Amino acid sequence: MSNPPQCPQCNQTDQVEKASTIYLVGINRKPLDPQDSNRIAAWLTDLPHAQLHALSKRLSPPSSGKQAPVRPIHPDMVVIVFSLVAPIFLYGILSSQPGATVPVLAVLAVFYGLYFWQRRRILTRFEGQLAIRRAADERIRKGIQRWMKLYYCARDNGLFEPGSNQITPADQINGLLLQ
Ligand SMILES: [Zn+2]
Structure with a gap:
């Protein structure tokens, strides 16, 4: 030094x-x-x-502690991935049990209906979580800057x-x- x-x-x-x-x-x-x-x-x-x-x-420098290292996934993304995968399972169920078509489609309809009905609320919650996370990241970033000095x-x-x-x-x- x-x-x-x-x-x-x-x-x-x-x-x-x-x-x-x-x-x-x-x-x-x-x-x-x-x-x-x-x-x-x-x-x-x-x-x-x-x-x-x-x-x-x-x-030691400030750290994020117990915070999960994975970034939260956008709820729409979850639904899109589900929608891409669902037809494969749907095809399997319907070709072995044609009688299940109506109940299975009804369950899917309820799922999508609920999602689009609640979507705004779900997205608001998701954005709130993102904002909390960003604020915590920012606090730690500033803390590390101060620590370096x-x-x-x-x-x-x-x-x-x-x-x-x-x-x-x-x-x-x-x-x-x-x-
Ligand atoms: Zn001194």
């Missing part, structure tokens, strides 16, 4: 390192490459592994942005990132 910014609490730079660097060094789980010590603050390379790991965990001072166990005169205790990082 060539030129860490000054900590607003102790006004020194010797115990300061980028939060993202601490995180990455900590999750690396390997002994540090001697070459790395040129880029990384000395206090960090000297930190006992368990301590480094705990600090890295505390300074944060520096940690080991002397004060606090986080700060270069140029700011405010320092935040390291255990309040979530409030800082997802405010």
Whole structure:
């Protein structure tokens, strides 16, 4: 680390390192490459592994947590795929049980009727879910941007942005990132 910014609490730079660097060094789980010590603050390379790991965990970036990785599927898409596949099953049922034609077509008619009757409500709900998801993604994106700018001072166990005169205790990082 060539030129860490000054900590607003102790006004020194010797115990300061980028939060993202601490995180990455900590999750690396390997002994540090001697070459790395040129880029990384000395206090960090000297930190006992368990301590480094705990600090890295505390300074981890905001993540989407339990959110499902799959994107929600548009309800119309589900109906279209169903409509493409249905004739195959329909053909199978009707060629083996011609008597089932009327009830099967009635069930299909009820299904499509219900869908088009409720479509607007279903789509509104779907769009609401998308909006919630987009807002959450945006919050995390902004949180990661903020996280990339944060520096940690080991002397004060606090986080700060270069140029700011405010320092935040390291255990309040979530409030800082997802405010
Ligand atoms: Zn400090």
